[in-house]
Amino acid sequence: MAEPILEIRDLTKSFGALTVSDHISLDLRAGEIHALIGPNGAGKSTLIKQICGELQQDSGSIRFAGRDLAGTGTVERARLGLARTFQVSSVAPEFTTLQNVVLAVQGASGRSFGFLRPVLSDPSLTGPARRHMERVGLTGRENILASILSHGERRRLELAMALAMEPHVFLLDEPMAGLGPEGSVELTAILANLRHEAPILLVEHDMDAVFALADRISVLVYGRIIATGNVDDIRSNPEVQSSYLGETA
Amino acid sequence: MLRETPVNIALVLLLLTVPVAASAMDEPFIVTLATKVAIFATAAVGLNIALGHGGLVSFGHAAFFGIGGYGAGILASHAQNYEPLMTWPFTVEGTQQMLIIWPVALLAGGIAALAIGALSLRTSGVYFIMITLAFAQMVFYFAVSWPAYGGEDGLPIYVRNSFPGLNTLRPLDFFAVAFVWFLAATLFSILLSRSRFGLALQGARQNVERVRAVGIDPYRLRLVAFTISGMITALAGALYADLNRFVSPSMLSWQTSGEIMVFIILGGVGRHFGPLAGAALFILLEYALGGVSEYWKFLLGVLLLLVVLFAHGGLIGVVTRRRHHG
Structure with missing residues (x-):
């Protein structure tokens, strides 16, 4: 078995007396969707923030593509190929959808110090941007300001921006949040295809989506991973049922 | 409701035709x-790159305006006195050539903005406003207490600096110089805002977390924007020194920083022709009301309040009823 692309070992993080990440070990292999589930306050978003460099862990390690990420910041990790979407949609509201995606293409290109050539007449930026917009179903919405997109469209815009970075790993923080049943189904179909481009670490509350998509599931409760396994393992795990699935099912 | 582009073109044409007509009617x-x-x-186009596009509320742009002004004044005063600026390790003479003074002003403004920006941009929000103000005040007090170049009394430029082929002492010739610089700065700022750099800079103003997440470092972007911004404002300062044929510490005062900011707010923050609209309105008010009452700035204050409360898009926003820009 090949070395995992993302390898988290014994990751620990405390805020004062509260341990939000308690010796978390987790990995993400090529071609898989690894779902991270757990009740509210389990520390899922805190884990994502540590992976993308917004927070520094107290101890433990995060290795990405064979490289220890200690001491690298958010910008550098994004450059290395970690693309994230935010739990609460985070786009540039005064830009059009196209400008937002172009910004992501540009970020991946590593060249932001061109001063004279208009970005919107640069096909090396707009070409890929339009392609990624098409994949998430935003074609025809290029010139709409991001601030007046519907909630569902904004979620898809975020995904297009993540795609535009052509990353090695997707970190998706509750992409289905607030989408409603049809929206979730559509997005599930998009995500199912995404794993061929790069593996996905998927934080999600929508259990239908998780069970439909995930190759493996890890369950996080009070900062600890209490189980990791395939869908059937997790469904039948008594500890998981009592601490998490039991609440919702 | 008017579209923005015709309004902008009309403003520029007005700026061009009024002095030409006034010159023909002998109204210097x-x-x-x-x-x-x-x-x-x-000067405001310069600040607008930092403030409007970058969201960097600099309350210290008088430093760059004044540095440009002193650059012009110091070079000219040495040329007038036939004293070299320095003799060791090599001799540097003063000059009255605008073609030399401008690059010096741009360079001096750029270096100052790079240094001030490198430190100030480590902060944000109110701290950024205060630290830029503090740096500008440092430059102000330095100029006041430096007797070699006039200190508090300022520094006269007896003969306006010269430009090949023009008689800069003729008001219309000098206007042409200032007008071309205004156009060049504005066109540059438009190109800049549409470029890769401009996209990332404006993105960082709207959502810095998002810009970091796509792998772009906002600090470097902002530092470059702040430096370009300071250079353009410094160039305007050199022109202003020539207009008045006089440089004084008041160019470096915090009131000057405030006025440059007022031009932008009046005209419309982030709009390419907002600086022109704002500066024109300011000068018109000063001219029309300044003769009536020395308290005309009270009325300016009321107007500013109205614009901030009710017309976020500034003057151009009111005329075109469009709040969005970019």
Whole structure:
């Protein structure tokens, strides 16, 4: 078995007396969707923030593509190929959808110090941007300001921006949040295809989506991973049922 | 409701035709007023790159305006006295050539903005406003207490600096110089805002977390934007020194920083022709009301309040009823 692309070992993080990440070990292999589930306050978003460099862990390690990420910041990790979407949609509201995606293409290109050539007449930026917009179903919405997109469209815009970075790993923080049943189904179909481009670490509350998509599931409760396994393992795990699935099912 | 582009073109044409007509009617004072508008607008175009596009509320741009002004004044004073600026390790003479003074002003403003920006941009929000103000005050007090170049009394430029082929002492010739610089600065700022750099800079203003997440470092972007911004404002300062044929610490004062910011707010933050609209309105008010009452700035304050409360898009926003820009 090949070395995992993302390898988290014994990751620990405390805020004062509260341990939000308690010796978390987790990995993400090529071609898989690894779902991270757990009740509210389990520390899922805190884990994502540590992976993308917004927070520094107290101890433990995060290795990405064979490289220890200690001491690298958010910008550098994004450059290395970690693309994230935010739990609460985070786009540039005064830009059009196209400008937002172009910004992501540009970020991946590593060249932001061109001063004279208009970005919107640069096909090396707009070409890929339009392609990624098409994949998430935003074609025809290029010139709409991001601030007046519907909630569902904004979620898809975020995904297009993540795609535009052509990353090695997707970190998706509750992409289905607030989408409603049809929206979730559509997005599930998009995500199912995404794993061929790069593996996905998927934080999600929508259990239908998780069970439909995930190759493996890890369950996080009070900062600890209490189980990791395939869908059937997790469904039948008594500890998981009592601490998490039991609440919702 | 008007579209923005025709309004912008009309403003520029107005700025061009008024002094030409005034010159034909032998009204040099009007030409000088128009020159002042062009120069102030250029200074504000500079600040607008930091403030409007980058969201960097600099309350210290008088430092760059004044540094440009002193650059012009110091070079000219040495040329007038036939004293070299320095003799060791090599001799540097003063000059009255605008073609040399401008690059010096741009360079000096750029170096100052790079240094001030490198430190100030480590902060944000109110701290950024205060630290830029503090740096500008440092430069102000330095100029006041430096007797070699006039200290508090300022530094006269007896003969306006020269440009090949023009008689810069003729008001219309000097207006042409200021007008071309205004146009060049504005066109550059438009190109900049549409470029890769401009996209990332404006993105960082709207959502810095998002820009970091796509792998772009906002600090470097902002530092470059702040430096370019300071350079353009410094150039305007050099022109302003020539307009008045006088440089004094008041160019470096916090009131000057405030006025440059007022031009932008009046005209419309982030709008390419907002600086022109704002500077023109300011000068017109000063001219029309300044004669009536020395408290005209009270009325300016009321107007500013109205714009901030009810017309976020500034003057251009009111005329075109469009709040969005970019």
